[in-house]
Amino acid sequence: MANAIDISHLKYSYPEATKPALNDVSFVVPAGEWWAIIGHNGSGKSTLAKNINGLLAPESGSVTVAGMPLTEQTVWDIRAKVGIVFQNPDNQFVGATVADDVAFGLENRAVPRDEMLTRVHDALVAVNMQDFATREPARLSGGQKQRVAIAGIVAQRPDIIILDEATSMLDPAGRLEIIDLIKQLRQQQSLTVLSITHDIDEAAGADHVLLLDDGQVKEIGTPAEIFQHGEALLQLGLDVPYPEKLKNALAKRGVHMPAGYLDEEGLAKALWTLHSTM
Amino acid sequence: MDITFDHVSFTYQAGTPFAGDGLKDISTTIKGGDYTAIIGHTGSGKSTLLQHLNALLKPTSGTVTIGDREITPETNNKNLKPLRQKVGMVFQFAENQLFEQTVERDIAFGPMNFGVPEKDAKALAAQMVKLVGLPDDILQQSPFDLSGGQMRRVAIAGVLAMQPEILVLDEPTAGLDPAGRLEMMTMFKKLHDEQGLTIVLVTHQMDDVADYADRVLVMEHGALVRQGTPREIFADPDWLRQKQLGLPKTTAFAERLQKLGFTFDQMPLTASELADDLMPQIGGGDRG
Ligand SMILES: Nc1ncnc2c1ncn2[C@@H]1O[C@H](COP(=O)(O)OP(=O)(O)OP(=O)(O)O)[C@@H](O)[C@H]1O
Ligand SMILES: Nc1ncnc2c1ncn2[C@@H]1O[C@H](COP(=O)(O)OP(=O)(O)OP(=O)(O)O)[C@@H](O)[C@H]1O
Ligand SMILES: [Mg+2]
Ligand SMILES: [Mg+2]
Numbered sequence: 001m002a003n004a005i006d007i008s009h010l011k012y013s014y015p016e017a018t019k020p021a022l023n024d025v026s027f028v029v030p031a032g033e034w035w036a037i038i039g040h041n042g043s044g045k046s047t048l049a050k051n052i053n054g055l056l057a058p059e060s061g062s063v064t065v066a067g068m069p070l071t072e073q074t075v076w077d078i079r080a081k082v083g084i085v086f087q088n089p090d091n092q093f094v095g096a097t098v099a100d101d102v103a104f105g106l107e108n109r110a111v112p113r114d115e116m117l118t119r120v121h122d123a124l125v126a127v128n129m130q131d132f133a134t135r136e137p138a139r140l141s142g143g144q145k146q147r148v149a150i151a152g153i154v155a156q157r158p159d160i161i162i163l164d165e166a167t168s169m170l171d172p173a174g175r176l177e178i179i180d181l182i183k184q185l186r187q188q189q190s191l192t193v194l195s196i197t198h199d200i201d202e203a204a205g206a207d208h209v210l211l212l213d214d215g216q217v218k219e220i221g222t223p224a225e226i227f228q229h230g231e232a233l234l235q236l237g238l239d240v241p242y243p244e245k246l247k248n249a250l251a252k253r254g255v256h257m258p259a260g261y262l263d264e265e266g267l268a269k270a271l272w273t274l275h276s277t278m
Numbered sequence: 279m280d281i282t283f284d285h286v287s288f289t290y291q292a293g294t295p296f297a298g299d300g301l302k303d304i305s306t307t308i309k310g311g312d313y314t315a316i317i318g319h320t321g322s323g324k325s326t327l328l329q330h331l332n333a334l335l336k337p338t339s340g341t342v343t344i345g346d347r348e349i350t351p352e353t354n355n356k357n358l359k360p361l362r363q364k365v366g367m368v369f370q371f372a373e374n375q376l377f378e379q380t381v382e383r384d385i386a387f388g389p390m391n392f393g394v395p396e397k398d399a400k401a402l403a404a405q406m407v408k409l410v411g412l413p414d415d416i417l418q419q420s421p422f423d424l425s426g427g428q429m430r431r432v433a434i435a436g437v438l439a440m441q442p443e444i445l446v447l448d449e450p451t452a453g454l455d456p457a458g459r460l461e462m463m464t465m466f467k468k469l470h471d472e473q474g475l476t477i478v479l480v481t482h483q484m485d486d487v488a489d490y491a492d493r494v495l496v497m498e499h500g501a502l503v504r505q506g507t508p509r510e511i512f513a514d515p516d517w518l519r520q521k522q523l524g525l526p527k528t529t530a531f532a533e534r535l536q537k538l539g540f541t542f543d544q545m546p547l548t549a550s551e552l553a554d555d556l557m558p559q560i561g562g563g564d565r566g
Pocket of ligand 3: 045046047087164425426427
């Protein structure tokens with residue numbers, strides 16, 4: 001399958017900044033994969049997202065999306081393929097009502113009116129906000145705003161979806177619901193997902209994890225490869241996975257569990273083995 | 279300074295066709311010096327409740343008493359300044375509150391508004407920037423030229439600079455990296471333990487509730503449905519799941535171990551509690 005995103009030696013500096021926000025960033029995301037993008041505050045994650053859909057223009061290097069090199073000529077075609085849910089939903093709302101807001105992106109895409117209404121309804125049902133269709137977006141709770149922002153992108157049915165901490169204000173069950181929703185969409189249509197997140201459980205479910213550090217790619221690997229770093233993960237901007245925390249607490253008490261990354265199920269089994277051989 | 283809610287209800291857009299329930303008949307006391315966590319699903323009324331703590335919203339019926347100040351539906355907006363200084367509020371999406379041209383002026387604005395001389399307010403700004411883990415040279419930058427997490431830290435610094443007695447925090451660490459989250463939660467805890475600040479924290483992070491709070495209020499559809507210590511609240515996992523809430527990671531993992539055959543007298547809340555409970559069950563007791 002083709003590559004969804006191909007970035008090569010990308011450099012970006014904000015005007016008047018003393019150092020680049022992104023420097024020599026290269027990576028390739030095959031179509032259909034789910035990538036987690038992680039890194040400390042200010043490491044360049046949101047800047048990277050904005051370079052992928054041409055909101056910011058690279059100083060040097062290249063960005064290719066769905067086979068199209070990003071240029072002034074292709075930027076609108078590329079934006080039609082990439083949906084971004086921004087970090088702060090208040091910056092994203094344009095409609096007077098929730099339904100208008102979700103419809104807004106479709107009006108821009110010349111979707112026929114009947115289909116538009118269906119898509120808006122379906123997207124609001126998908127995020128469980130159908131009862132709020134006529135409300136003003138500004139008059140919603142924080143988590144409700146995030147759900148509406150996600151519906152706006154879901155309705156557009158993009159090939160590539162970029163979630164910039166899109167679930168940071170949701171309750172634990174709501175967060176899982178949204179992740180399940182995106183997973184379902186992946187089964188119905190080919191969808192590539194880039195999820196910018198500080199949530200270790202979410203990163204653990206990704207195909208690949210890309211770790212940014214001060215504007216550079218520090219590492220790309222599977223979650224298991226990245227999580228092997230144990231305690232060092234905190235310095236790199238990621239939480240220590242729960243099994244590692246418990247292993248450390250046990251090690252302090254003189255019980256040493258197997259080295260290497262264990263997920264919760266693996267650790268539970270290892271503990272049960274110890275219990276059974278007591 | 280205690281805060282007491284006596285049969286407080288609040289309706290958004292009261293008297294219009296859009297009227298909607300925000301709070302329903304809330305009665306509770308938040309004791310001065312306590313660390314209280316408020317949990318509840320999306321839209322359950324947590325932020326609405328918080329905005330009653332400094333009279334940004336006034337009850338539609340009932341009374342909120344903050345120290346010696348009574349807030350009723352009739353209270354007018356005059357003379358609320360002393361209250362707003364005592365109760366520092368970090369809003370959800372706090373970065374939306376930034377407005378000044380430089381980070382320094384943004385943080386100094388609050389103290390200056392409450393009469394602190396400019397020079398002292400700037401000194402406070404420098405001190406607070408450090409406290410929230412940002413470099414000095416950020417002071418002269420525009421708050422709008424920062425990353426999301428950096429803006430959040432500036433907003434928190436601005437509230438701390440007012441040196442409030444009660445610190446009200448609405449999801450203060452959403453969007454912070456995990457190291458930053460830990461630093462910030464440790465800093466709040468220190469303010470609570472060493473300077474006696476009263477803390478009211480809204481969070482979806484059950485680990486933070488288990489690690490830091492003395493008391494928990496659980497909200498659902500605008501009503502206060504349960505209150506207790508973290509141990510009491512987390513002793514009933516099925517009930518919490520019904521409310522769309524989770525468990526601390528340790529408690530959830532202990533539940534998994536229970537199904538395998540491990541036993542716990544009471545459900546552990548933190549990794550070190552769980553490790554203690556496991557020692558005798560995995561043959562490690564004699565080595566501990
Ligand atoms: N509009 C801007 N003007 C100037 N500098 C900026 C601007 N936006 C971000 N920066 C800087 O660029 C760097 C990268 O910021 P970016 O927003 O990409 O970080 P991030 O990884 O998304 O962080 P966070 O986790 O806090 O959202 C930071 O040092 C930040 O201060
Ligand atoms: N300004 C407003 N006007 C009208 N209704 C509002 C307003 N703000 C919130 N509401 C409604 O009041 C209810 C409670 O909202 P509140 O913001 O207190 O929830 P919350 O518990 O803080 O949720 P979250 O976890 O999503 O932030 C919600 O149904 C919300 O839609
Ligand atoms: Mg960001
Ligand atoms: Mg809220």
